[in-house]
Amino acid sequence: MTLQTPQPPPSALRAVLAALTSPAALRQSGAAALLSPTGRLVPAHPLAVHQLPPGTTTARALAAAPRSGWRFLVKDTLAKGGSVEPGGAVVAAAEVMKSAEGHSFAHFAAGPYLDSTMQALDQAWQLVQAQRTSHQARLLSMPGHYATALWLHGIDATPDDDLLIPLAPAPLGITAHRAYPAGELLALLTRPSAARDTDTAAPAAPAAPVSTPLAPVPAF
Numbered sequence: 001m002t003l004q005t006p007q008p009p010p011s012a013l014r015a016v017l018a019a020l021t022s023p024a025a026l027r028q029s030g031a032a033a034l035l036s037p038t039g040r041l042v043p044a045h046p047l048a049v050h051q052l053p054p055g056t057t058t059a060r061a062l063a064a065a066p067r068s069g070w071r072f073l074v075k076d077t078l079a080k081g082g083s084v085e086p087g088g089a090v091v092a093a094a095e096v097m098k099s100a101e102g103h104s105f106a107h108f109a110a111g112p113y114l115d116s117t118m119q120a121l122d123q124a125w126q127l128v129q130a131q132r133t134s135h136q137a138r139l140l141s142m143p144g145h146y147a148t149a150l151w152l153h154g155i156d157a158t159p160d161d162d163l164l165i166p167l168a169p170a171p172l173g174i175t176a177h178r179a180y181p182a183g184e185l186l187a188l189l190t191r192p193s194a195a196r197d198t199d200t201a202a203p204a205a206p207a208a209p210v211s212t213p214l215a216p217v218p219a220f
Contacts, residue, residue, distance in 0.1 A: 003128045004136045004155065008046040011102025012070040016043045016094045019105040020074070030108040033091040034074065043072040043094060045121065050151065052142040057190050059159040059183035062140075069097035069106065071139055073117060090114050113148065116167040119177060120150040123165060127179055133157040140164065145189050147171050151182070159183075 019025040020041050026034055034041060050065040072095075075088035092110050096103040121137065128135050135152040142148065147166060154161035164185045168176035174188065 002134045003125050003152070004134060005046070006048065006136065008048070008070045008072075009102060012046070012096045013043065013072075015096045015103045015105040016072050016074075019094060019108070022105075025105060025108065028108050030110045031092060033076075033110060034108065037076045037091070039077040039088065041091075042075045042077055042088060044075050044088075044090075045073040045117070047071050047117075047137060047139045047150075049095065049139045049141055052140055052144065054144055057186050059162050059181070059186070062162065062182050062186060063159045065140065067098075068141070069095060069103060071095045073114065074108075090118060093117075112169060113167050116176065117150070120165045120167060123177060123179070124150060124152055127163065128152070131161075133161055135163070142189070145171050147174070147189075149185070152179075 020034065020043075025031065047070065048067050049069050049071050051068045052062070052065055056062055056065065071093055073090045074092040074094055076091045077088040091114075092108050093114060094108050095106045097106045117139075124135070124137060134155045136155055138151040138153055140149045140151040147170060149167060150165040152163040152165070160181065160183065162182035163179045164182050165179050166174050166176050166185070170176035171189065173191075174185070180188070
């Protein structure tokens with residue numbers, strides 16, 4: 001089937017574009033790569049960010065996770081060698097949050113979650129080909145577990161069809177870039193880390209191949 005990536009509200013995109021030209025926003029530590037771009041900076045790959053409520057342990061309960069904002073990956077559209085690079089390179093992430101005006105800029109971020117998000121999206125596109133239902137790509141922020149996952153929410157399907165792909169770095173005992181049924185990962189996260197280590201010591205099913213491995217600090 002297909003993987004859907006909904007368009008963000010206009011106020012979310014406007015907040016990011018304004019931040020990319022704001023000297024105050026560009027002074028943030030996560031914006032270092034944005035200070036001297038080789039080309040035009042373009043927001044791309046918008047994903048709705050949902051916050052995992054404390055105590056959520058089942059896929060059905062996950063369905064009620066509220067949306068807190070949107071996250072964009074920021075691309076530099078010119079390669080460092082001086083040539084135009086199709087698609088551009090991801091150099092930062094920008095997050096906006098709901099506000100009285102619609103959406104307001106929250107912060108820029110850098111780090112391993114950038115490449116990990118791109119890898120998870122690539123993996124997700126391949127995974128949905130074998131699924132009988134379409135999925136919507138979201139981000140699930142799990143601050144209580146210092147983790148973030150790409151959430152593949154089944155459209156016109158039961159919550160049991162939802163998948164979670166933990167981004168790297170993942171919590172102890174959780175395998176990054178392994179596609180977990182949502183209920184399985186949530187239950188695993190509630191177990192002590194020692195118990196999770198025992199579970200993951202057994203050989204895991206191989207993850208879907210990734211064509212080109214290209215993600216706040218945990219749960220930014």
